[in-house]
Amino acid sequence: MSEATAPSCVTPTESVSQVLHFANASWRVRRPRPFVLVIEGEVGHEDTAPSDYLHDQLLLPEWREAFYQLVDATGLVVCLNVLTQHPTYRDVRGRSSKGRLSQGEYYHHDGCTGPVKPRFVEIRCPIQPQTRGVATAVAPHRDVVQAMVQVLPAELAATPALAGLDMCLDTIGQMDDAALDHLQGLITRTVRKKLNAEGARAYFRQVDAAANAYFEPWALGESRFIANANHGVTLQHRRAYQAPHTGGVANGHLVKRWTNEELLLPGQVVDQDLMAALCKEDGDEGEDNERADRCYLGAH
Numbered sequence: 001m002s003e004a005t006a007p008s009c010v011t012p013t014e015s016v017s018q019v020l021h022f023a024n025a026s027w028r029v030r031r032p033r034p035f036v037l038v039i040e041g042e043v044g045h046e047d048t049a050p051s052d053y054l055h056d057q058l059l060l061p062e063w064r065e066a067f068y069q070l071v072d073a074t075g076l077v078v079c080l081n082v083l084t085q086h087p088t089y090r091d092v093r094g095r096s097s098k099g100r101l102s103q104g105e106y107y108h109h110d111g112c113t114g115p116v117k118p119r120f121v122e123i124r125c126p127i128q129p130q131t132r133g134v135a136t137a138v139a140p141h142r143d144v145v146q147a148m149v150q151v152l153p154a155e156l157a158a159t160p161a162l163a164g165l166d167m168c169l170d171t172i173g174q175m176d177d178a179a180l181d182h183l184q185g186l187i188t189r190t191v192r193k194k195l196n197a198e199g200a201r202a203y204f205r206q207v208d209a210a211a212n213a214y215f216e217p218w219a220l221g222e223s224r225f226i227a228n229a230n231h232g233v234t235l236q237h238r239r240a241y242q243a244p245h246t247g248g249v250a251n252g253h254l255v256k257r258w259t260n261e262e263l264l265l266p267g268q269v270v271d272q273d274l275m276a277a278l279c280k281e282d283g284d285e286g287e288d289n290e291r292a293d294r295c296y297l298g299a300h
Contacts, residue, residue, distance in 0.1 A: 019043060022070075023063040035075035035140055035233055036214050050083035050127060050221045061265050068260055071120050072232035076138050076214060077225040083127055088262050089255035092123065101200055106188050107137075107144045107207070107236040110228050110258065111278055117229035118258035118278065123237075124223040125254055132218035132252035137204075137240035138226055139213035144236050145180045146172050147210035148187050151203065161190050177234065198244055208240060215240050218252070225259070 020027045026043040040046050042053060058067050058079070071077045111117035125132050139147075149157075149167045156162065165183065175183070191200050208215055227235050257263070258278060262270060 038078040050081045052084040054082045071225045072230045075233035079223045092254040104239040107238045119260040120228045122259045123256045125218040127220045130252040135215040135240040137208045137213040137215040138237045139211040143211040147207045151206040
């Protein structure tokens with residue numbers, strides 16, 4: 001592939017070589033899903049010690065917007081073997097209990113409750129002594145909603161909140177984002193009310209499979225750029241326990257940032273009101289947070 005300056009030039013497909021030419025370098029890549037691009041490292045350096053090629057190359061000011069457009073066009077861009085101490089990352093907050101799902105276990109966009117949503121969210125697993133045992137499932141928004149209907153138990157589909165709705169897959173295929181959000185909120189709220197915690201987790205594991213979600217185990221030093229609100233592919237994500245959640249298991253932590261809004265070019269200023277709203281929504285999931293419930297569980 002030739003050097004990239006626009007999304008049409010930087011988006012590899014299954015029919016081309018698994019090398020991406022970008023930012024004056026050649027990168028070894030693979031496509032585990034149609035909406036996923038995994039960057040394993042610079043050609044010839046894939047197995048070397050981790051480095052901060054994310055900030056030192058891919059996110060340099062002259063390449064940053066082209067990289068962002070790659071995320072827009074792809075959906076999920078994964079960067080492996082990145083060692084960084086960049087100060088913009090913050091810990092992913094929130095807890096899951098055995099008796100109740102955290103909001104982060106439901107499929108969601110970041111910034112659901114506000115009028116302005118982040119373009120994408122970057123979640124990373126820092127290099128640390130403890131590995132990450134809990135998966136993060138990621139899938140296209142429409143595929144998630146169709147899967148939620150496809151595996152919905154008949155007794156839940158017959159509840160008053162859902163019984164009168166047209167949930168044919170063809171109908172869902174024609175819905176706009178607002179309609180998808182509304183239907184998804186109704187289903188999620190019904191699942192939360194009618195199923196116990198492990199029943200709901202089992203349901204969402206079925207959704208993961210039906211949506212062909214990406215939930216590969218986290219590698220230390222991995223960053224995932226998840227398209228969240230853009231003009232390309234819009235994805236959703238969730239914390240995904242792949243076995244019954246019994247608690248008390250040591251687990252590596254994640255960090256995150258809204259890279260487009262927080263990693264700024266010279267002269268740009270952070271929108272503090274937007275950051276405050278997003279951080280409030282992204283608060284402690286162990287609390288019964290009404291604002292967060294509107295995001296993850298409401299009818300949008």
